[in-house]
Amino acid sequence: MKSQDTAFEGGPLDGRVLSILLGPTGHPPKTYKVPVPDAAGGPPTVLVYRRVPKGRPGKLGLHPGWKYEYDPEGKPADGKLRWPWSKPAAGPVPGATPQGKPEDTDG
Numbered sequence: 001m002k003s004q005d006t007a008f009e010g011g012p013l014d015g016r017v018l019s020i021l022l023g024p025t026g027h028p029p030k031t032y033k034v035p036v037p038d039a040a041g042g043p044p045t046v047l048v049y050r051r052v053p054k055g056r057p058g059k060l061g062l063h064p065g066w067k068y069e070y071d072p073e074g075k076p077a078d079g080k081l082r083w084p085w086s087k088p089a090a091g092p093v094p095g096a097t098p099q100g101k102p103e104d105t106d107g
Contacts, residue, residue, distance in 0.1 A: 004028060004065075007054070011047055011070030012036075027051075032068050048074035 006020045006028055013034065020028040030051050035044040049068035057063055 007067045008049060009067060009069050011049070028066055046074065
């Protein structure tokens with residue numbers, strides 16, 4: 001498998017460059033999780049880093065590469081694939097008419 005040296009910014013790994021395995025598309029994973037063991041023997045703390053572009057594309061439009069930025073919140077993604085033709089995530093739409101009640105247009 002191919003790997004790429006990728007820089008880390010923020011958090012405990014700030015300034016380090018690690019060799020990250022690339023996926024089938026040639027990109028590193030979108031999130032990188034680092035488990036840190038607890039000194040007291042409790043459950044490990046998981047540090048989450050998110051993949052971001054390294055810089056702006058050059059004159060030819062070539063991508064400069066990737067880097068990882070620390071995500072202190074560390075919230076995992078919902079884990080579902082989002083295709084362009086998929087329905088948006090379910091949730092209430094602000095200002096929408098409640099389900100099953102027609103709008104009162106008579107005033």
